[in-house]
Amino acid sequence: xxxxxxxxxxxxxxxxxxxxxxxxxxxxxxxxxxxxxxxxxxxxxxxxxxxxxxxxxxxxxxxxxxxxxxxxxxxxxxxxxxxxxxxxxxxxxxxxxxxxxxxxxxxxxxxxxxxxxxxxxxxxxxxxxxxxxxxxxxxxxxxxxxxxxxxxxxxxxxxxxxxxxxxxxxxx
Numbered sequence: 001x002x003x004x005x006x007x008x009x010x011x012x013x014x015x016x017x018x019x020x021x022x023x024x025x026x027x028x029x030x031x032x033x034x035x036x037x038x039x040x041x042x043x044x045x046x047x048x049x050x051x052x053x054x055x056x057x058x059x060x061x062x063x064x065x066x067x068x069x070x071x072x073x074x075x076x077x078x079x080x081x082x083x084x085x086x087x088x089x090x091x092x093x094x095x096x097x098x099x100x101x102x103x104x105x106x107x108x109x110x111x112x113x114x115x116x117x118x119x120x121x122x123x124x125x126x127x128x129x130x131x132x133x134x135x136x137x138x139x140x141x142x143x144x145x146x147x148x149x150x151x152x153x154x155x156x157x158x159x160x161x162x163x164x165x166x167x168x169x170x171x172x
Contacts, residue, residue, distance in 0.1 A: 005029065010069055011108075033110035037080040038067040038156040040098065040164055041090055041117045048143045049088050049120065050157075054132035063136065063146065064154035065161070067112075076113035084117055086126045088135050093119025099163045103156065114160040140165070 006013040011033045020026045041049035054061045068083035070076060080095050098114040127133055138146070143161055146152040152161075 031108035052134040065157040080115040089125035092117035
């Protein structure tokens, strides 16, 4: 049994039944999400392009990497290129996959695709009317430090920065 409880422009909430080995039929609510991307924009000098983004859900501005939700039928790499330019005003010559992960599998099927963007060139930000985003840059070492001292508290940004860092360290 699948019942749609709510449908929005970005996701739906469904009640689904599944067979549990000891409890029998169990019902759970699930946020069904099309997936999203997070981009680590890295300049040639090691500078990371971050954004300060007002997040209504937590009632404050967060320092984070640019990100966005996949449109219907959109490939993750195309979404990454689009969101990078819209949110930061930068275009990348190269966008390469970094990792994929579930954002919060206890209640959603949202899968995040992380990318590293290099060969950056400045264009123009193209924000949606409701977005409140400011661009901020810092060295990669500063962004990593910000994940440890509480300046970056956004999970997708922490994950992408650390996967990139530890992947580079381990490949030396």
